[in-house]
Amino acid sequence: MGRIGITLIRFIIETQAGQPAPPGEFSALLAQIGLAGKLIAHDLRRAGLINILGATGATNVQGEAVKKLDEIANEAFIKVCQDSGLVCALASEEMEKPLQLPENWPHGKYMLLFDPLDGSSNTDVNMPLGAIFSILRYEGKGGLPSAPEVVRKGTEQVAAGYLMYGSSTMLIFTSGHGVNGFTLHPGIGEYLLSHENIRMPAKGKVYAVNEGNYHKWPAGTRRYVDPGETDKPEGKLRLLYEANPLALVVEQAGGRASTGTMRILDVEPKALHQRVPLLIGSAEDVSLAEAFIQGKR
Numbered sequence: 001m002g003r004i005g006i007t008l009i010r011f012i013i014e015t016q017a018g019q020p021a022p023p024g025e026f027s028a029l030l031a032q033i034g035l036a037g038k039l040i041a042h043d044l045r046r047a048g049l050i051n052i053l054g055a056t057g058a059t060n061v062q063g064e065a066v067k068k069l070d071e072i073a074n075e076a077f078i079k080v081c082q083d084s085g086l087v088c089a090l091a092s093e094e095m096e097k098p099l100q101l102p103e104n105w106p107h108g109k110y111m112l113l114f115d116p117l118d119g120s121s122n123t124d125v126n127m128p129l130g131a132i133f134s135i136l137r138y139e140g141k142g143g144l145p146s147a148p149e150v151v152r153k154g155t156e157q158v159a160a161g162y163l164m165y166g167s168s169t170m171l172i173f174t175s176g177h178g179v180n181g182f183t184l185h186p187g188i189g190e191y192l193l194s195h196e197n198i199r200m201p202a203k204g205k206v207y208a209v210n211e212g213n214y215h216k217w218p219a220g221t222r223r224y225v226d227p228g229e230t231d232k233p234e235g236k237l238r239l240l241y242e243a244n245p246l247a248l249v250v251e252q253a254g255g256r257a258s259t260g261t262m263r264i265l266d267v268e269p270k271a272l273h274q275r276v277p278l279l280i281g282s283a284e285d286v287s288l289a290e291a292f293i294q295g296k297r
Ligand code: MN
Pocket: 115, 117, 118, 119, 242
């Protein structure tokens, strides 16, 4: 249990003092992400009642069926960010290209990449969902970044985190100085610090894999699971708005994130929707899984 009564905004203002990015702008951006989370959580809570479950009939750029809630969540992020004057680029799983802000639009230095609804195949069965976000700064001279300029390496992230819509709504993030978790107090609509300085044990007790894809795994992954998570050799998760932000969070909590052969954050990205295999978790467990994948065990 952390200190009582620390709101998300107060926490950022207190902890970001002295950082190169103005803390006012950064806290405002996190507040907008938190607001998107509140809007989405509100819709999810009554999703079965207002006819927003199921598929839209469309397929996204990754060839996946788009759920109505994918679109609603994507629109919530756009709505709260594009007019904020804080961002210069918005890119998401649900949009083929980064959203083009109009010329002369009020904008800031932040580029926000996000998975607006992670685990959206869970929507129709009332399972937990989340959102993942990656924050970068565009230091180009004036103007807005081009689409290729949004595709950046994980080490360039200035902050990253995720929202979790479980029994509570939570916002977990890092700006490179540890990981902190905030729980939405539904009565007052504020995110309060509930998990201060989250650390990961060197070795975990649980592992998580998508076992339905067992037959598609490389031999090393099967060998490891037969006594962590990678799927097809090219992976399933998207580098820029799933693997990179989660990798930054996990490293800041003392864990590791790997493709099986290299650090996720060092992967040189080539495309906005590029996939990557992801082994993520406690440092010793990820190292052991790497040894199996590399055929050393
Ligand atoms: Mn996802």
